[in-house]
Amino acid sequence: MQCKELEFVLETQGLEQLSKDARLHLATCGDCQGLLADLNSIVSAAKSLPAEVAPPDRIWISLRAQLEAEGLIKEPVEVSEHSSWWESFSAWLRPRTFAIVTAAALVLAAAVYLTRTPRTPHPGVANDQPVAESSRPVQPSTTASDSPSSTFPVTTPSKGPALSRPKELAPSPSESASFTLNQAELDVPNMQLAGNSQVDAALRQNLRTLNAFIAECEQHLKENPQDELAREYLYTAYQQKADLLAAMMESGRGDN
Amino acid sequence: MCASSVIQGTTLGATRRIRTHSGAATGQLARQRPAQPVAWTEAEAIRLAQAGNAAAFEFLYQLHGRRVYALCLRMVGNPADAEDLMQEAFLQLFRKIGTFRGESAFSTWLHRMTVNVVLMRLRKKSLPTDSLEETLEPDAESSGPKRDVGAPDLRLSGAVDRVNLERCIEKLPPGYRTVFVLHDVQGYEHNEIAGIMGCSVGNSKSQLHKARTRLRELLQEEIRQQAREERKAAKTPSGSLE
Numbered sequence: 001m002q003c004k005e006l007e008f009v010l011e012t013q014g015l016e017q018l019s020k021d022a023r024l025h026l027a028t029c030g031d032c033q034g035l036l037a038d039l040n041s042i043v044s045a046a047k048s049l050p051a052e053v054a055p056p057d058r059i060w061i062s063l064r065a066q067l068e069a070e071g072l073i074k075e076p077v078e079v080s081e082h083s084s085w086w087e088s089f090s091a092w093l094r095p096r097t098f099a100i101v102t103a104a105a106l107v108l109a110a111a112v113y114l115t116r117t118p119r120t121p122h123p124g125v126a127n128d129q130p131v132a133e134s135s136r137p138v139q140p141s142t143t144a145s146d147s148p149s150s151t152f153p154v155t156t157p158s159k160g161p162a163l164s165r166p167k168e169l170a171p172s173p174s175e176s177a178s179f180t181l182n183q184a185e186l187d188v189p190n191m192q193l194a195g196n197s198q199v200d201a202a203l204r205q206n207l208r209t210l211n212a213f214i215a216e217c218e219q220h221l222k223e224n225p226q227d228e229l230a231r232e233y234l235y236t237a238y239q240q241k242a243d244l245l246a247a248m249m250e251s252g253r254g255d256n
Numbered sequence: 257m258c259a260s261s262v263i264q265g266t267t268l269g270a271t272r273r274i275r276t277h278s279g280a281a282t283g284q285l286a287r288q289r290p291a292q293p294v295a296w297t298e299a300e301a302i303r304l305a306q307a308g309n310a311a312a313f314e315f316l317y318q319l320h321g322r323r324v325y326a327l328c329l330r331m332v333g334n335p336a337d338a339e340d341l342m343q344e345a346f347l348q349l350f351r352k353i354g355t356f357r358g359e360s361a362f363s364t365w366l367h368r369m370t371v372n373v374v375l376m377r378l379r380k381k382s383l384p385t386d387s388l389e390e391t392l393e394p395d396a397e398s399s400g401p402k403r404d405v406g407a408p409d410l411r412l413s414g415a416v417d418r419v420n421l422e423r424c425i426e427k428l429p430p431g432y433r434t435v436f437v438l439h440d441v442q443g444y445e446h447n448e449i450a451g452i453m454g455c456s457v458g459n460s461k462s463q464l465h466k467a468r469t470r471l472r473e474l475l476q477e478e479i480r481q482q483a484r485e486e487r488k489a490a491k492t493p494s495g496s497l498e
Contacts, residue, residue: 007465010465011461011462011465012458012461014461035469035472038472038475039468039469039472041416042416042421042440042468042471042472042475043440043468044416045416045417045418045421046421046436046440046441047440047441047443048418049330049418049421049422049441050326051323051326051441051442051443052322052323052325052326053322053325053326053329054322054325055321055322055324055325055339055342056339058339059321059325059339059342059343060314060317060321062343063317063343063346063347063350064310064313064314066343066347067310067313067347067350070351072308072313072350072351073308073309073310073313074307074308074309229336
């Protein structure tokens with residue numbers, strides 16, 4: 001047997017259970033011995049690598065939202081026999097629910113607008129950039145190397161007076177969204193949601209999961225304000241929380 | 257991308273380093289792990305998911321997500337891309353789950369979609385510099401096992417650690433990388449890989465052997481590089497740093 005033939009054997013039959021001919025060749029060929037030993041080392045090291053890795057929870061949250069948006073998830077919807085379309089519509093217009101959903105939507109819209117729109121420099125402060133440059137539309141981007149002026153700052157480090165936002169003047173949109181949603185959430189603990197303990201528990205569990213995820217995003221953004229991916233996740237989570245709270249209040253029998 | 261980040265850390269900094277099993281079992285752990293209190297078989301969950309049941313979708317996701325995520329991580333080398341790809345793969349799966357008739361194993365079907373999604377992404381990324389033939393189906397002459405005549409015969413035994421290996425896996429062409437990860441890391445058999453990749457068993461064996469020999473070359477190069485750096489450091493006088 002020649003070296004080429006041994007290599008063909010290794011390819012077709014694997015590294016174990018070698019034929020007698022192959023073993024005879026190996027006994028006399030140092031190069032092939034080295035090749036086999038090295039391949040065995042590689043296979044052994046590969047087996048020590050984890051075959052499973054836990055994905056972050058946010059993937060399922062995002063995936064589920066997408067499945068719902070596409071109508072792939074078809075939850076059974078229980079409709080009261082006595083409720084007319086007008087009752088359903090008027091219930092949706094109940095002041096608190098309507099106000100919360102509207103406020104959350106407005107805040108999120110503002111957040112998205114500020115994220116996607118380049119900020120106009122403060123007129124009273126010198127700006128080295130030419131006008132054409134500063135007024136050019138900024139492409140939505142998820143890279144961390146974008147100009148700070150094109151991104152929405154949560155705790156963006158100040159790079160100059162023209163770009164800094166005095167925190168005491170107004171809360172950032174994400175802070176507003178967080179505050180609004182937290183206010184809405186205050187009513188939830190005492191509310192009997194759907195008259196069904198299992199559904200109640202599932203809704204509350206979803207809310208806890210979302211809150212944990214939002215806290216994780218906010219903490220990460222405090223440490224890495226330029227992480228656009230984290231910001232996207234945070235806004236998606238706010239939107240999901242607003243939807244969830246609205247759904248909870250819809251199904252609730254509280255005094256709203 | 258640092259090789260160690262392939263298996264630890266996420267975009268949001270929630271560090272997870274989870275090692276599950278190191279053997280070559282084919283997904284048994286994933287199949288046995290209860291995702292939630294619901295005691296469904298995979299077939300029941302598939303049937304319910306086909307009807308749009310949210311819990312069934314989640315059950316299937318929990319059942320297979322860890323292996324799919326690990327595969328995506330090894331294929332693309334960074335967590336952010338791996339998350340995107342995993343979501344895309346599951347989204348495609350759930351969109352088409354109504355057409356699943358059980359002719360092949362569900363996990364094979366899922367992994368085939370995942371591999372397709374990953375290779376499509378890698379193909380898009382590599383288009384400006386590499387041809388498809390070169391990256392996906394390297395021919396035997398250009399990328400097959402090479403024996404360097406006259407080159408020092410380095411032995412790898414004892415020198416292959418996980419970090420080195422992961423770094424070298426990232427350098428493999430996508431086709432080799434896929435087969436190597438599926439067989440030697442995830443423990444799939446050649447007939448399963450043939451189903452996932454849509455190729456013959458012989459082709460799978462050939463690709464695996466070429467992947468291993470290419471890895472050997474890459475690892476030997478790593479060892480030489482380390483030796484060069486060590487020699488360079490040894491030559492540098494200690495006082496020259498001041």
